[in-house]
Amino acid sequence: xxxxxxxxxxLDFCLRVGELLLxxxxxxxxxxxxxxxxxxxxxxxxxxxxxxxxxxxxxYQRDPEEPAAVLLRHVKQRDIDYEDLTLVDHLVRDVLRGxxxxxxxxxxxxxxxxxxxxxPRWAVTLGWGAMCAGVGLQLGGGPxxxxxxxxxxxxxxxLQLVMARRRLPFFYQQVAGGGVATIIAVLAxxxxxxxxxxxxxxxxxxxxxxxGIGFMGALHDALSGFxxxxxxxxxxxxxxxxxxxxxxSGGLTLAxxxxxxxxxxxxxxxxxxxxxxLMALGAAICGSSFAFASYAPRRSLLPIGAVAAVAIVxxxxxxxxxxxxxxxxxxxxxxxxxxxxxxxxxxRVPPLVVVVPAIVPMLPGLSIYxxxxxxxEGDTQTSDGLLAIITAASVAIALASGVILxxxxxxxxxxxxxxxxxxxxxxxxVGPLRTRTSRRSRRRTDDAGA
Numbered sequence: 004x005x006x007x008x009x010x011x012x013x014l015d016f017c018l019r020v021g022e023l024l025l026x027x028x029x030x031x032x033x034x035x036x037x038x039x040x041x042x043x044x045x046x047x048x049x050x051x052x053x054x055x056x057x058x059x060x061x062x063y064q065r066d067p068e069e070p071a072a073v074l075l076r077h078v079k080q081r082d083i084d085y086e087d088l089t090l091v092d093h094l095v096r097d098v099l100r101g102x103x104x105x106x107x108x109x110x111x112x113x114x115x116x117x118x119x120x121x122x123p124r125w126a127v128t129l130g131w132g133a134m135c136a137g138v139g140l141q142l143g144g145g146p147x148x149x150x151x152x153x154x155x156x157x158x159x160x161x162l163q164l165v166m167a168r169r170r171l172p173f174f175y176q177q178v179a180g181g182g183v184a185t186i187i188a189v190l191a192x193x194x195x196x197x198x199x200x201x202x203x204x205x206x207x208x209x210x211x212x213x214x215g216i217g218f219m220g221a222l223h224d225a226l227s228g229f230x231x232x233x234x235x236x237x238x239x240x241x242x243x244x245x246x247x248x249x250x251x252s253g254g255l256t257l258a259x260x261x262x263x264x265x266x267x268x269x270x271x272x273x274x275x276x277x278x279x280x281l282m283a284l285g286a287a288i289c290g291s292s293f294a295f296a297s298y299a300p301r302r303s304l305l306p307i308g309a310v311a312a313v314a315i316v317x318x319x320x321x322x323x324x325x326x327x328x329x330x331x332x333x334x335x336x337x338x339x340x341x342x343x344x345x346x347x348x349x350x351r352v353p354p355l356v357v358v359v360p361a362i363v364p365m366l367p368g369l370s371i372y373x374x375x376x377x378x379x380e381g382d383t384q385t386s387d388g389l390l391a392i393i394t395a396a397s398v399a400i401a402l403a404s405g406v407i408l409x410x411x412x413x414x415x416x417x418x419x420x421x422x423x424x425x426x427x428x429x430x431x432x433v434g435p436l437r438t439r440t441s442r443r444s445r446r447r448t449d450d451a452g453a
Contacts, residue, residue, distance in 0.1 A: 007072070009105070010072055011074070012105060013041075013042060013046070014042070014061050014062075014063065015074055016105060016108060016109050017041045017042050017045075017050075017061055018038070018059050018074055018075075018076045019076065019116075020037060020038065020041060020094075021035075021037065021054070021059045022076050023112075023116065024037060024088065025059065026079075026080060026081045027081075027085070027087065027433075028083060028217055029088070029355060030220055030223040030229070030432060030433075031054045031224045031227070031229035031232040032227035033433040034059070035054055037095055037433070038050075038052050038061065039052065040095070040099055041095060041099070044098060044099050044101075045098075045105055047063050050062065050063045051063070054229065055231055055232055055235065056078070056231070056239075057077060057078050057235070058076065058077045058078065059076050059078070060073065061073075083215060083297045085298050085300070085355075085356045086298035086300065087115055088355070088356065088433065089300055089351075089353060091112070092352070092353045092433060093351070094108060094112060120298055122295075124164075127296050128157050128160045128161060129157070130292050130296030131156045131159075131160045131211060131292070132154070133153065133292035133295075134288070134289050134292035134296060135204075135208055135210070135289075136149045136207075136288065136292075137284075137286065137288030137290075137364070138211075138289050138368070139151075139152040139203050139207045139285070140281060140285035140288065141282050141285025141289060142206060142285070142369070143203070143281065147191070147199060148191075148199065148200060148203045151187065151188060151191045151201065152208065155187040155188065155204055155208050156208055159184060159208060159212070162180070162183060163176045163179065163180055166179060173239075173242075173246070174242050174245070174246040175246065177212055177243050177246025177247050177249075177250065178247075178249050178250040179250060180212045180246075180247070181212060181248070181252075181254065182250040182253050182254050183250075184212075184251065184254070185205050185250070185251050185253070185255060185257070185258065186257065187204070188202070188204045188205045188254075189201065189254065189258045191204065193261075193263055202372060205372055206368045206369050206372045207368070209251065210366045212243075213366045213367070213371075215243075216239075216240045216243050217236050218237075218399045218400075218402070219359070219362075219402065219407070220236050221236035221240055222400065222403035222404060222407065223403070224236060225237075226407060248371065248375060251372065251375050252375050252378070255375060255376060279316055279319055279320070283312040283313075283315060283316050285364070286311045286312050286314070286365075287308035287309065287311055287312040289311065289364040290307050290310070290311030290312075290360045290363055291304045291305065291307055291308035291311070293359075293360045293363045294360040299360065300350070300352060300356075302350055303356060306346050306349075306350060306357070307360045310342060310343065310346060310357060310361040311360065311363070311364050313338065314335040314336070314338055314339050314362070314364070314365065315335065315364050315365060317331065317334055317335040317338055318331045318332050318334070318365055319331075328370070328394065328398055329394070329397045329401045332398050332402060333404065335405070336362055336365070336402045336405025337408055338409065339357075339361045339362055339405070339406055340405060340406035340411075340412075340413065341409035341410075342409075343357040343406075343409070345413070354410065354433070358406055362406060365402060366398075366402070370394045370398060371391075371395045373388075373391045374390075374391030374392040374394075374395065376388075
């Protein structure tokens with residue numbers, strides 16, 4: 004058994020790794036499995052781990068007659084940072100392979116957390132703009148609308164950055180983002196003569212605002228039995244979505260007062276090769292740009308774009324048969340979950356880095372905007388507006404559940420082929436596939452300790 008000092012350092016290291024994973028969007032099951040694997044490898048057998056949405060605790064008791072060592076950490080901020088997530092994932096694997104000891108691992112983790120990014124912040128703003136431009140292209144917008152979507156996304160990102168520095172709650176940031184997106188679209192409709200459909204720009208910016216919401220993490224936690232964390236994630240997601248709805252509806256009300264017809268976006272299914280090609284290109288730009296703005300490793304950008312393009316083609320082709328949006332979207336999400344495990348392994352990144360950007364182009368921004376525009380038309384369209392909002396919720400659930408089901412199918416097949424482990428309760432989007440080391444590794448660890 005480790006000494007008291009080494010025990011505290013081990014628990015602290017595991018908690019710091021878990022904090023970074025949880026703040027980056029990893030599921031509670033993934034965080035728990037990673038912390039257990041690290042603790043087991045470093046000589047702490049059977050620790051007690053408790054994870055909620057805002058805190059992590061870890062305890063270990065050597066003997067029933069001795070007091071337990073208990074450490075606690077709070078999750079202070081939540082940022083999508085796939086570079087740090089990937090570096091920590093590599094660090095965990097190095098520790099589990101025995102290539103890094105506890106002292107060096109703690110030093111590497113401190114460097115990861117304290118180091119900045121090579122990508123400048125203005126480039127991230129351009130990445131968000133390119134993402135919305137890709138969505139505008141995906142929805143059939145012309146050059147002017149694509150440019151308006153790019154400009155609105157850049158303005159939203161800079162505004163939310165200022166608000167975040169002033170510690171304003173995320174809800175108000177979402178309200179401001181939705182309002183800015185709609186106001187810029189209204190101004191474009193007034194300033195640019197001709198047949199201009201600003202609803203495409205509004206929808207593109209709604210998808211940008213939805214991209215940081217953890218619907219998939221909430222469902223993953225619920226399916227893996229972490230109901231407290233799932234409930235907290237779902238509450239945050241619903242509150243953030245309510246902020247988007249409030250901001251966009253305020254902008255639509257302003258447009259109605261000013262007499263500006265923003266329009267209602269209701270495109271049909273992809274009817275020809277040209278349309279489906281534009282959808283695929285727009286989705287690829289959107290997925291790759293979101294990954295870039297989230298500091299994903301550069302080697303992963305093109306594969307993520309390819310996966311996103313194929314997924315949107317599956318979703319669009321399914322809708323062509325008149326079977327609605329939900330089931331084709333679920334099928335496309337299933338494809339993303341199925342291939343992301345293999346793609347992530349070849350790119351040496353966690354599957355979460357591939358999954359989230361690839362499903363961003365399929366987020367239900369269109370249904371949310373359509374529902375809001377119908378609700379602003381009066382009582383005659385209220386039922387249709389509510390139906391569109393419900394459709395948006397069903398699409399979000401289809402995306403999350405489809406991805407997780409694809410991971411359930413893909414990971415056991417690959418594990419059985421390589422005989423890495425006998426059974427795991429659920430898919431892993433981050434962290435090791437085993438919650439404990441193998442018998443051979445345990446024997447080697449015990450012999451080294453002796």
